[in-house]
Amino acid sequence: MRDKDLYAQILGIKSPWQVTGVELALSEGEVTVHVEQKRNARLCCPTCGKASPGYDSRIRRWRHLDTCQYRTILVADVPRVTCKEHGVVTTPVPWAESGSGFTALFEALVIDWLKEASTSAVSRLMGMSWNAIDGIMQRAVKRGLSRRETLSMTRIGVDETAFKKRHDYVTIVSDQEDGTVLFVGNDRKKATLKSWYENLTEKQREAIKSISMDMWPAFITATLESLPGADTKIAFDKFHVAKYLGEAVDKVRRQEHKALMAEGYVDLKGSKYDWLTNPENMTRQQKYRFKTLRDSTLKTARAWAIKELAMSLWHYVSKTWARKGWEQWLSWAVRSRLKPIKEVARTIKEHLWGILNAIILKVSNGPAEGINSRIKMIKVRSRGFRNKERFANAIYFHLGGLDLYPESLMQ
Numbered sequence: 001m002r003d004k005d006l007y008a009q010i011l012g013i014k015s016p017w018q019v020t021g022v023e024l025a026l027s028e029g030e031v032t033v034h035v036e037q038k039r040n041a042r043l044c045c046p047t048c049g050k051a052s053p054g055y056d057s058r059i060r061r062w063r064h065l066d067t068c069q070y071r072t073i074l075v076a077d078v079p080r081v082t083c084k085e086h087g088v089v090t091t092p093v094p095w096a097e098s099g100s101g102f103t104a105l106f107e108a109l110v111i112d113w114l115k116e117a118s119t120s121a122v123s124r125l126m127g128m129s130w131n132a133i134d135g136i137m138q139r140a141v142k143r144g145l146s147r148r149e150t151l152s153m154t155r156i157g158v159d160e161t162a163f164k165k166r167h168d169y170v171t172i173v174s175d176q177e178d179g180t181v182l183f184v185g186n187d188r189k190k191a192t193l194k195s196w197y198e199n200l201t202e203k204q205r206e207a208i209k210s211i212s213m214d215m216w217p218a219f220i221t222a223t224l225e226s227l228p229g230a231d232t233k234i235a236f237d238k239f240h241v242a243k244y245l246g247e248a249v250d251k252v253r254r255q256e257h258k259a260l261m262a263e264g265y266v267d268l269k270g271s272k273y274d275w276l277t278n279p280e281n282m283t284r285q286q287k288y289r290f291k292t293l294r295d296s297t298l299k300t301a302r303a304w305a306i307k308e309l310a311m312s313l314w315h316y317v318s319k320t321w322a323r324k325g326w327e328q329w330l331s332w333a334v335r336s337r338l339k340p341i342k343e344v345a346r347t348i349k350e351h352l353w354g355i356l357n358a359i360i361l362k363v364s365n366g367p368a369e370g371i372n373s374r375i376k377m378i379k380v381r382s383r384g385f386r387n388k389e390r391f392a393n394a395i396y397f398h399l400g401g402l403d404l405y406p407e408s409l410m411q
């Protein structure tokens with residue numbers, strides 16, 4: 001008799017439920033705890049809460065946290081009631097969410113482990129199938145997303161991240177203030193981002209003050225078509241502009257290096273990363289070597305100087321002065337006789353409105369960059385994902401800032 005009380009206490013089983021038996025299977029390292037509702041317990045329909053007559057009952061099993069190193073299984077005869085309005089329905093149990101084969105405490109433990117390790121690692125650790133662990137993770141995300149109704153965000157970032165192959169992307173919308181992922185879209189098409197905007201309330205849409213993004217046309221049109229006053233809120237931030245210019249500098253370097261090599265000159269050999277590294281992050285030796293390069297009359301040095309000048313044009317407070325600064329830069333870039341630079345300059349000219357927004361609204365893409373590198377870590381840890389749905393689930397699980405734990409009435 002004593003062990004029933006002990007297990008009732010360990011498991012937190014309270015009236016009207018009671019522990020009616022404990023079976024120990026020593027060789028299997030398993031303990032089965034039988035739980036029953038008291039005969040005179042009042043039964044209610046779980047949907048409307050009205051007292052309803054019992055219909056029948058079903059034996060159900062849940063895996064619980066191990067007790068004293070034994071795998072612990074809860075078994076209960078769960079009554080079903082007939083409600084006048086809702087028909088025959090299973091009554092809820094206080095230790096698990098409906099439809100789960102695990103108690104809430106067990107699911108919470110798996111969720112905690114999943115935050116630290118991959119699905120495969122947790123499945124090995126818990127001696128459970130990969131699918132069972134994945135099921136707990138998927139339910140946790142679903143639960144978390146359904147609880148997340150009162151989102152209010154003012155500064156968001158829209159970005160893309162590669163799924164498996166280089167040209168297969170998903171859209172990531174993030175909250176730039178708390179660094180959480182708000183939405184993972186299946187591709188990077190206009191309709192995908194639009195559908196997210198459309199699911200927001202009018203109040204939520206109006207609260208958005210800035211949207212940081214790269215110059216991807218689908219993101220721009222989706223935002224212009226969905227948010228009021230988007231033309232003053234879309235911000236092409238410094239990071240993305242730097243990326244375009246960095247690519248142009250690299251193109252100039254490759255072309256020039258090829259031409260020089262053809263004539264037997266090796267001036268640019270092995271310098272690729274010198275041009276791409278922020279001089280502030282260079283060692284003294286690197287700085288010294290790079291100084292001679294960038295002070296040279298090489299085309300690459302000119303392209304680099306144009307890029308660096310653009311990087312210094314982000315401090316303005318007034319839009320008028322910012323515009324003047326950029327227009328000067330544009331006229332220099334266009335006359336540079338460097339084709340890749342001229343091409344980017346054309347893109348920048350077309351998108352100058354959004355660059356000026358970024359400067360005035362002081363938008364940086366820093367938070368989104370942090371998210372991107374965390375997504376990369378998730379990918380590495382799980383060694384890739386079978387499909388985009390799983391990929392999205394993992395992103396929501398780790399970066400969604402969601403309340404993932406199951407509801408449990410047992411304390």
Ligand SMILES: [Zn+2]
Pocket residue numbers: 045046047048049050083084085086087
């Ligand atoms: Zn009912």
